[in-house]
Amino acid sequence: MKPPKKPLRYSSVASAKATKGRILREAISPPGNTAVVNVRAAKDQLSSLLEQASRGAEVIITSDGQPKARLVPVRVQRKLYSVDWGWLESQPLVSGPSAEALVAVDRAERAHGPGPHPLD
DSSP: OOOOOOOOOOOHHHHHHHHTTOSOOOOOOOTTSEEEEEHHHHHHTHHHHHHHHHTTOEEEEEETTEEEEEEOOOOOOOOOOOOOHHHHHHSOOOOSOOHHHHHHHHHHHHHHOSOOOTTO
16 A cells, blocks of 8 residues: 655745746646646656647747747658559469459359369
8 A cells, every 4th residue: 555645845935936926837738738838847847748749738838928839749641552563563473263264163153053164
């Protein structure tokens, strides 16, 4: 069993700065939403912000209250399907009866019942 977590305590200096508005407290947004973060907080929490962006969230980084950059997930473009004609032509040809001959045998068997195979 894990011991209970201790509550997060801020130092008196940090608390004083927070009451004066000098510290930005960022609420982590759920995936798909937009988070607005000050550049200083972005520096401190870059790994977390990258993880959010990889999950689909958009992060706006601000400086002096003005948006300066946007962190968004990378959209990987899939390569279009292409045929490797050289490889395909290098494959050995399979010899055997043609499709037309196989269909003719099938039709003959259906019409007259099994009998001598015309391709034998």
